[in-house]
Amino acid sequence: MASYEELANSVIRGNAPKVIELTKSLVESGCDPLEIINQGLIGGMNVVGARFKVGEMFVPEVLMAARAMSSGVEIVKPLIAEGDMPSAGKVVLGTVKGDLHDIGKNLVAMMLESAGFEVLNLGVDISPEKFAEAVKEHQPDVVAMSALLTTTMLAMKDTIDVLAEEGLRDKVKVIVGGAPISEEFAQEIGADGYAPDAASATELCKNLIGQAS
Amino acid sequence: MSHSITELIKYMDRAKTGKRVTLKEWDYEILPKTLKEIAKKYGLEKTCDPKNPVNTDLELADQFFKAGVEAALRLGLYNDDTETIITVTEEELMSSVEAAPAELPIGKGREQVVIKARKPSDGVPPIYGGPLSIQMNEEYYIPLIETTLKSRLVDVHEGPSLDTVYGSPLLANTPYETAAGFYEARLRKEAQFRAGRQGMGNMLISSSSTEYGNLAAFSLFEQPQIALVLIPSALKTNYCSLHKCIQTLALGGYIESGSPNMMGGYTAGPECSAIASIADDLLQFSIHQAHMSGAPVYDLRYSGNCGRHALWSQTVSTQAVARNTHLIMLKTINQVAGPCTEMFYQESIVGFVANSASGLSYTIGPRSAGGKYKNHLTPLEIWFTSAVFKGAAGLSLEKANEIAKELIPKYEHLHANPPIGRSLPELHDIKTMKPIEEHYNLYMKMREEAKALGIPMPADGVLC
Ligand code: B12
Numbered sequence: 001m002a003s004y005e006e007l008a009n010s011v012i013r014g015n016a017p018k019v020i021e022l023t024k025s026l027v028e029s030g031c032d033p034l035e036i037i038n039q040g041l042i043g044g045m046n047v048v049g050a051r052f053k054v055g056e057m058f059v060p061e062v063l064m065a066a067r068a069m070s071s072g073v074e075i076v077k078p079l080i081a082e083g084d085m086p087s088a089g090k091v092v093l094g095t096v097k098g099d100l101h102d103i104g105k106n107l108v109a110m111m112l113e114s115a116g117f118e119v120l121n122l123g124v125d126i127s128p129e130k131f132a133e134a135v136k137e138h139q140p141d142v143v144a145m146s147a148l149l150t151t152t153m154l155a156m157k158d159t160i161d162v163l164a165e166e167g168l169r170d171k172v173k174v175i176v177g178g179a180p181i182s183e184e185f186a187q188e189i190g191a192d193g194y195a196p197d198a199a200s201a202t203e204l205c206k207n208l209i210g211q212a213s
Numbered sequence: 214m215s216h217s218i219t220e221l222i223k224y225m226d227r228a229k230t231g232k233r234v235t236l237k238e239w240d241y242e243i244l245p246k247t248l249k250e251i252a253k254k255y256g257l258e259k260t261c262d263p264k265n266p267v268n269t270d271l272e273l274a275d276q277f278f279k280a281g282v283e284a285a286l287r288l289g290l291y292n293d294d295t296e297t298i299i300t301v302t303e304e305e306l307m308s309s310v311e312a313a314p315a316e317l318p319i320g321k322g323r324e325q326v327v328i329k330a331r332k333p334s335d336g337v338p339p340i341y342g343g344p345l346s347i348q349m350n351e352e353y354y355i356p357l358i359e360t361t362l363k364s365r366l367v368d369v370h371e372g373p374s375l376d377t378v379y380g381s382p383l384l385a386n387t388p389y390e391t392a393a394g395f396y397e398a399r400l401r402k403e404a405q406f407r408a409g410r411q412g413m414g415n416m417l418i419s420s421s422s423t424e425y426g427n428l429a430a431f432s433l434f435e436q437p438q439i440a441l442v443l444i445p446s447a448l449k450t451n452y453c454s455l456h457k458c459i460q461t462l463a464l465g466g467y468i469e470s471g472s473p474n475m476m477g478g479y480t481a482g483p484e485c486s487a488i489a490s491i492a493d494d495l496l497q498f499s500i501h502q503a504h505m506s507g508a509p510v511y512d513l514r515y516s517g518n519c520g521r522h523a524l525w526s527q528t529v530s531t532q533a534v535a536r537n538t539h540l541i542m543l544k545t546i547n548q549v550a551g552p553c554t555e556m557f558y559q560e561s562i563v564g565f566v567a568n569s570a571s572g573l574s575y576t577i578g579p580r581s582a583g584g585k586y587k588n589h590l591t592p593l594e595i596w597f598t599s600a601v602f603k604g605a606a607g608l609s610l611e612k613a614n615e616i617a618k619e620l621i622p623k624y625e626h627l628h629a630n631p632p633i634g635r636s637l638p639e640l641h642d643i644k645t646m647k648p649i650e651e652h653y654n655l656y657m658k659m660r661e662e663a664k665a666l667g668i669p670m671p672a673d674g675v676l677c
Contacts, residue, residue, distance in 0.1 A: 055477065058476075058477045058478070058481045059245075059478045059481070060241065060245035060249075060481050061481070063241050097386070098384065098385025098386040100422075100445055103446070103475055103513065106240075107513075125386075149385060150348050150376040150587065151382070151383050151385040152385045154384065179585045180586075
């Protein structure tokens with residue numbers, strides 16, 4: 001019989017066909033679907049996250065691992081009652097208006113996804129109105145904004161203002177990040193949190209969602 | 214034919230008919246997988262030796278060049294705006310590389326300098342442009358530049374950049390950018406005049422990233438000046454970049470084009486990032502009709518390139534292009550420590566020696582404090598980095614590697630949390646621009662240390 005460890009290792013190697021094969025075999029042998037996810041699939045992804053953090057794995061490999069994990073999740077998902085499906089929360093993420101820097105933002109997305117968050121990555125050059133629309137449409141727990149330029153970080157405040165004008169501000173937590181952003185700036189513009197890197201962004205989202213619920 | 218708008222339009226037309234792929238497919242599949250396949254085919258996997266941060270194996274560099282050519286031909290540039298790939302034929306790639314200039318004169322009269330293609334260990338000193346586009350308060354622009362340009366160690370003028378125009382916040386992608394283009398151009402002229410450097414060459418423009426700022430700034434200078442065409446990321450282009458290329462060609466300027474290859478990101482490890490960097494260099498001369506390329510390698514973990522892996526990747530790719538072509542390359546050397554810290558000077562010695570010895574033609578620097586903190590830039594860091602860059606001309610790669618091996622262990626543990634140093638008003642009296650004693654002493658001490666390591670340090674002409 002396939003083991004959780006074997007499954008986790010296939011996730012780490014980004015081998016999607018193997019992940020599918022092992023997940024099916026675990027399901028057939030009667031293993032608990034939630035355990036397959038938590039111990040095998042997410043378990044593998046946790047190792048990937050840790051290796052990425054210390055520079056032992058690079059973005060393309062992490063993405064392949066994330067894809068392999070999702071192909072396993074797809075198989076187990078129908079077997080789990082909707083409310084029981086582990087989801088850490090929903091995050092709408094984008095780089096603010098006028099700013100095209102996307103590498104850091106995409107890393108944040110990747111780390112959040114690996115930690116079990118559902119991420120709607122809106123892309124770059126996202127206007128306050130587009131953020132607001134996305135909040136209406138997807139009702140996320142968190143809105144995360146990235147800015148790398150002093151000339152665009154002010155658009156974060158505009159976005160928070162638009163969310164308030166549209167009556168959406170109280171429905172979401174807002175977090176900000178990017179090279180020129182600091183904790184003080186985050187407080188000044190009325191954001192709920194700031195994180196200096198992708199790994200701590202994940203922690204921040206977990207904490208904020210924990211507080212809210 | 215080189216540098217022609219008709220050629221550029223030919224490639225733009227190709228964006229309309231090129232293969233359509235989504236950004237995700239390009240970033241997550243096509244780019245990393247192609248690079249990986251090529252690295253394997255040419256036997257380049259795991260060739261990075263972090264114990265020897267400056268590559269000294271020139272045959273290996275030549276092998277990387279072949280891999281880079283294949284990557285350029287197989288990949289081309291992805292156009293973000295049309296979501297299509299612009300590819301080039303082998304004939305087009307090679308003829309544009311052949312037709313590219315090996316020398317570019319910039320500046321007028323006694324301010325003229327010639328940016329030249331160099332070879333590894335070339336005895337001809339490279340050209341230094343400065344300072345980099347680091348954000349500054351408006352009121353510091355003229356004092357900083359007037360003082361900085363008093364030293365002949367700075368050949369070409371680029372930064373700093375502003376985040377306000379006449380006191381109003383400069384908002385990206387708005388008419389404030391056009392205003393910033395004109396405004397910064399005027400400040401430049403004033404500061405150059407005060408320093409007695411009228412007619413010196415310029416990289417345009419620091420405070421605006423769009424075609425609006427480019428056009429505004431170009432209209433105020435006699436040509437040729439150099440346009441800063443930063444493509445959206447490695448092996449990509451977009452309409453903003455193409456706008457800038459057309460404007461620059463039509464106005465008689467020079468195009469510098471490229472983008473950093475983020476090691477650890479889509480271009481993966483040091484080997485694949487080196488291959489991407491070479492391909493990026495080569496493609497600028499056809500698709501963008503560039504006069505010089507700019508495709509450095511940065512380590513994504515700390516957004517710099519004075520640590521082992523990024524330094525190795527940048528040296529091997531620079532050597533590859535320098536040995537196998539006569540292309541003019543501009544690459545930035547990125548410190549993460551800030552002004553008046555020992556780490557800044559150590560990173561600078563390592564980075565500027567390694568790149569100068571590897572055959573780099575031109576750099577813009579420094580990126581003190583990673584370029585992230587406002588006003589964290591002073592003339593002393595600018596002069597120091599230029600002196601090292603020029604002084605290292607003619608040094609062997611073995612010597613550069615020896616220096617890197619000695620200094621990197623002193624700072625690499627601080628990459629994640631570097632000392633950001635102090636700002637201009639903390640380190641200089643803004644009225645007289647005199648440095649505080651501690652700042653001056655550290656500068657002089659580190660010049661002596663550089664000399665003791667075997668780097669002949671040209672004088673700055675102001676303090677020494
Ligand atoms: C790569 C780069 C580019 C690339 C961008 C490629 C891309 N597709 O992203 C290119 C070449 C296109 C570029 C262009 C420009 N750039 Co630029 N760029 C950089 C550089 C060197 C690295 C950024 C990076 O990717 N780092 C790696 C990632 C992993 O780090 P990160 O982005 O900081 O993200 C991490 C954290 O900040 C955090 N994080 C990020 N987002 C978020 C969001 C949330 C919610 C949270 C919690 C956390 C978080 O987590 C991430 C992962 O750990 C920085 C230098 C620097 N020190 O940052 C300059 C820099 C940001 N750029 C700068 C400038 C000036 C520009 C231009 C204006 C230049 C010009 N004159 O044309 C243009 C602007 C284009 C535009 N409209 O956006 C300046 C900004 C100065 C300032 N304070 O405003 C910098 C600091 C360079 C400098 N002066 O030294 N740039």
